[in-house]
Amino acid sequence: MKNILLLTIIALFSITGLHSQEWYNDLDTAKEMAVTKDEPIILVFQGSDWCAPCIKLDRQIWSTEEFRNYARDHYIMLKADFPRKSKNQLPNEQAKKNEALAARYNKSGYFPFVVILDHQGEVLGETGFKNMSPQDYINHINSFLPDAD
Secondary structure, three states: OOOHHHHHHHHHHHHHHOHHHEEEEEHHHHHHHHHHHHOOOOEEOOOOOHHHHHHHHHHHOOHHEEEEHHHHOOOOEEEEEEEOOHHHOOOOOHHHHHHHHHHHOOOOOOOOOEEEEOOOOOOEEEOOOOOOOOOHHHHHOOOOOOOOO
């Protein structure tokens, strides 16, 4: 009985993992993956515990099954989070990485701020929260890509 329960739990984790995109938190790692997979990077600046539009963007776009399924095969996802609540503070090393990303790509400090990058880290486009469907947001992001129609 224990073996059946264990196998069921493992199977559930495996199935769930098939439908999620991986979020990176390091630009160098994201660039390596972008080269390997020949995909653009979507860099998201967010305040996960204080920024209402950031939370809406996460709920309405990033967390949807439609976006996750598409992103898994088309984008490298990179997150730079700037939480304010003490219980959500990032490790010092990660906070420094996020600050470096902001100094390079988000000098104005906008939240949420979405930057589409090529595999070398060059900016292809910038956007933010838009009240649209996941498919419309995908189309919007794709419009920044060099091979967009």
